Amino acid sequence: MAVGIHRKTIAYIDKQAIIHNVQQEMKRLDKDTVLYAVVKADGYGHGAIEVAKAAKKGGASGFCVAILDEALELREAGFTEPILILGLVDVKYVELLVLNKFSVTVGSLDWLEKANEIIRVNEYNEKLYVHIALDTGMGRIGIRTKEELQEIERWLDGNERICFEGVFTHFATADSPDQKQFEKQVSKFNILVESLHRKPPFVHTANSATALWHKSSSSNLIRFGIAMYGLNPSGGVLSEPYQLTPAMKISSEVNYVKQMQEGDTIGYGATYSASQGEWVGTVPIGYGDGWPRGLQGQDVLVDGKRCEIIGRVCMDQCMIRLPYEVEEGSEVILVGQSQEQLITLQEIADHLNTIHYEITCGLTARIPRRYDNTSIANSDKKTNIF
Ligand SMILES: Cc1ncc(COP(=O)(O)O)c(C=O)c1O
Incomplete structure (x- = not known):
């Protein structure tokens, strides 16, 4: 698409605002909790690369994207930080995941088995890093029962090609004053995670709303999206614990x-x-x-x-x-x-x-x-x- 550089209609992005918003959140985190900047959909329309640079300055140690191409765009721009792909990726692209050291969301044992076979046949030197999605009430992607999760854990245990790096869920109502659904999801998540014999390095639940308003929710990785852009996830229904600066x-x-x-x-x-x-x-x-x-x-x-x-x-x-x-x-x-x-x-x-x-x-x-x-x-x- 042609970019209208000869016309005065312009979106100005204040990178200082992004740095400030990330820094404000970083100040509230425990020292063993990391913040990944969510830069999917071209940084929510702000421009993924420039947002990623600003977020990194603010203290983000990794990035989340939705699709493989967005992850590749960051690598091509020179980012060496961890990149977690939050959407499902067709297993035929395993090579791109492995060679670029992307972490990828997985929602089934079938996907893992196919990925494992591709890695075995091709004898890649690098491991594949996976985060298992748990569907606790969003109804989108993820494992729904203890049995399925334990089966995946047993299958991954001792696997030399695939590293069980994380387990996570996504809340449907973390931005709502009504806590009922949120608490239901927290409790389902806790039951599922406690059924694991060994927790992976990252156990995470927090989008912006969860980070802002449910600090107690267990998460050692914050997937910080809309608040980084200075926008209140609840649309102003809940007040911000610190001032967000729109970018x-x-x-x-x-x-x-x-x-x-x-x-x-x-x-x-x-x-x-x-x-x-x-x-x-x-x-x-x-x-x-x-x-x-x-x-x-x-x-x-x-x-x-x-x-x-x-x-x-x-x-x-x-x-x-x-x-x-x-x-x-x-x-x-x-x-x-x-x-x-x-x-x-x-x-x-x-x-x-x-x-x-x-x-x-x-x-x-x-x-x-x-x-x-x-x-x-x-x-x-x-x-x-x-
Ligand atoms: C799985 C997941 N985590 C985190 C985020 C970031 O959410 P927010 O922009 O509300 O912080 C999203 C965004 O849609 C998401 O899908």
Whole structure:
């Protein structure tokens, strides 16, 4: 996909915020607990490589990704730290797992047997590192009974090709004030783990929400995702034990300004009619950039003032109602601060009746990610971007 470097629609990523968020979490961890930065889905849309660099500076000692290609991207970028792949990988790619020293999630004995056979036949020198997933109530992947887990443990015991490095689960409701489901999962996890004769080096349960709000839950590896990006996993329902600093801001410009006559219409479907003398600006961002059509009616900021998106969001552009005539080229803050006003990713998510994870992950490659404040395209304009 072409990246829009000749247009002023940009996602600014504040790496200091990522470093800060990781450092804040690191301060709370026991000394034998490690933090792996979750950088799947291109670092939740923030850019996996730059996020991984910042997370490492903050103290992350490893990374989690969802798919093999994301793990390869990190290795190719030169990261030598442990990388845990949280999703299932087709067993035919065992060679890539072994040669790149990836740790991989496993959910069945059948997968292990096939992997073992491939490693035996090919006589790889390196071991395969596996983390056994336990399904304690997420219903996604993982072993569900003691019997299955013990069978896997017996099979792995003494295996020279496959190292039983970890066992883990994922909570469905760690971000909820209602603890019932969470506690049910904790208790199922404990029963399963206690049925092991020997615990592997890593026993882990903690995503961001678990790390923030269930510190007592047994985990010597934190899979730190959304909170690293400065976003509250509960969408603000639970308050943060320390201040999370959002890393992403999105800005653009007003690239066309006009005054409307009474009844003039805006956008596909002509869903908006202007009143006499209304000033309307066009902003070069649309659903082709991951700025969804459902954002009709959401505000953006111009000169510290809230301006509503009027008419339907197009693929590449949307229109906003201006408080007065502004110069073409005026900065538009879609997510971030302008003077006294702030638009958060949570506000965008609420407007769309979704979660902020989906907004950042959904921003397409067409929007460039900028990591250096000094390279802000509109830097002659002094709107407070961060
Ligand atoms: C297994 C697993 N662990 C950890 C995470 C990170 O979660 P969060 O971003 O809520 O911290 C995810 C994200 O979906 C996940 O699937």
